[in-house]
Amino acid sequence: MARLIYSALASLDGYVEDAQGGFGWAAPDDEVHAFVNELERPIGTYLYGRRMYETMVYWETVDTSGDQPAVIKDYAQIWRAAEKIVYSRTLQSPSSARTRIERDVDPAAIRQLKESSARDISIGGAELAGEAIAKGLVDECHLFLCPVLVGGGKRALPADVRVQLELLAEHRFRSGVVHLHYGLRD
Template sequence: MARLIYSAITSLDGYVEDEQGQFDWAEPDAEVMAAVNELERPIGTYLYGRRMYDTMVFWETADTGPDQPPEDRDFTQLWRAADKVVYSRTLRSVASARTRIEREFDPAAVHRLKEASPADLSIGGAELAGQAMAAGLVDECHLFLNPVIVGGGKGALPRGVRARLQLVHERPFAGGVVHLHYRCV
């Protein structure tokens, strides 16, 4: 069975965006981006909420010329090669290839997707990931903690959901980011 993996770039105090909805403090440097790419390499399908899709669809038309950083070119290719499922009640059409819209998040359908998928799945967007965690579908969490405190905003982890996690690996980066890899038990 494929794994469902939740990855997030967060502030040290656990937010994926600040109270103004900004996340400019979270832009990964080359070293972190290369690590993200290695995590994304086995992903065959991305599951997104509407807002996360609106952010990530940038990669559909991102420049892949030689003047772009190699880590960005690599991520662009990985993103374009994967299937995408966008959960939205309001989105009428998609702006990327290999993408379909689902109107409701159905845990049973995601479980069937995990069973049938030849490659791992990634879930993006804190709210959607929270629903998947509450349903017991998330197998692993990867948190990239940034050396910044934003004081509030959208939390990276769901409220009201209890889960036991086992630390699998930790990796500090030169710029102060720390990657924490957990298995959900």
């Protein structure tokens, strides 16, 4: 059975976007990016909300033939090889290959996907992931805490949800970013 995994780069005070919607402060350096690539390599399907998909579709067209760093080229290949499911009521057609649009989040369909998938599944976007966490669908969480306080914005984790976590691993990077890997308990 595949695991449903939520990964996010967040400020130390728990935000994936600041109050202005910016997230440039979370851009990973090559060391963090290479680590993320290894976490993403086993992913067979990405689940996205519309806004996260519109951010991530960059990887469909990024030039990988030029002077891009190796971590960028590697991640583009990882992303392009995976299936994508985008949950949106407004998006009419996908902007990437291997992508389908679903109008509503169906927990039973996600459970079925987990049961039938040979590879792990990633859920991206704090709001979509928060909904999945609240419904008990998420198995693991990778948080990359960046050494910055942004004071407000979009939360990385849902409010008003109580879930027991088990620390599975941790890693500190030279940049001051800390990776925390948690299992979510029922």
